[in-house]
Amino acid sequence: MASHRRPKQSNQAYASVLTATAAAAVAISAQPASADPLPDPNKKGVQAQVDRLYEAATQATEKYNGAKEKAGELQKQVDALQDTAARKQNGLNELRNRLGSIAASQYRGGGLDPSIQVLLTSDPDGYLEKASALDQLSARQVAAIEQFQSQQRSLQQQRSQAAEKLKDLKDTRKELADRKKEIQGKLAEAQRLLNTMTAKERASRAAEEERANRSSDRVELGNEASASQRAAEAFNAAKSRVGMPYVWGATGPNSFDCSGLTSWAFNQAGVSIPRTSQAQANVGTRINSLSALKPGDLIIMRTDLSHVGFYAGNGQILHSPKPGAQVRYESIARSGMPFMWGVRIG
Secondary structure (H helix, E strand, O other), X not given: OOOOOOOOOOHHHHHHHHHHHHHHHHHHHHXXXXXXXXXXXXXXXXXXXXXXXXXXXXXHHHHHXXXXXXXXXXXXXXXXXXXHHHHHHHHHHHHHHHHHHHHHHHHHOOOOOHHHHHHXXXXXXXXXXXXXXXXXXXXXXXXXXXXXXXXXXXHHHHHHHHHHHXXXXXXXXXXXXXXXXXXXHHHHHHHHHHHOOOHHHHHXXXXXXXXXXXXXXXXXXXXXXXXXHHHHHHHHHHHOOOOOEEOOOOEOOOOEOHHHHHHHHHHHOOOOOOOOHHHHOOOOEEXXXXXXXXXXXXXXXXXXXXXXXXXXXXXXXXXXXXXXXXOEEEEOOOOOOOEEEEEEOO
16 A cells, blocks of 8 residues: 655755745845834943943033133133223323313414324324424423323234234133033933933942942041141042032032032132143142052043042042042042042142
């Protein structure tokens, strides 16, 4: 009796079926699936991006601080130049009025003194040369006219300087606005990325930050002596601000960026230091070794010198680190920022 079993496929035919099936699967997977959302970003990847944006924001903040400080200085210079120019103009106006009255009186009397004419002519320098050659002016009159002309030149020079400073001020204010926009953009992007995280992931990140902030309560600083009395006073002032929030551009007393904290603290000790970390890096005495630092020394961080804090002893830095953080102690080695050098003030 004949068998009715299905004939067995050859190995070659079976392989062809598998190949066709795999090709179809690849073709299907390659088709766009707009209805299916993309997978959520990896938690560590998002956190790394947020941290990079926060770092970029703090770097831009120091540039903003520098532009703001420059704008303030330029504004003072412009105000001083304009004030001086206004006073000189008032003095010249009064002199012109007095001379004008004399000129009118002499004109009605049938004559006009040459010293008055030179002030009213459109070419006083040319008139002065001709009149002096003709001995029409006395030495006293020539001296008075030369003084008037000197004051005019000084006034014009100050107006020119004021105009140049105003241009610099305008350019600096534009830079200030650009930096502000850059900072706000980076912080907004960081927040957008944080919003892509799940509630559990955000809570975990917040808890990590809170643990870092609370570590200030447990830090061991040792008994190292401060670098100087002024440094000790500044360091103590900074210690009193532990727990205050980081806010870009802030100089205290209830919120700070990194250089805002250090400049505020030294101000409490009666010492004026520059506003930005880059400028603070170049004052006082440079200390190139971590082992040579004393509490109260400034610590300059990052290759672009965009971060600064206080050396707190025992390998710790006291600083205002970044958006979302508070003024706190932190291990220098674990801060994630390369140490450049220290600065001893006082």
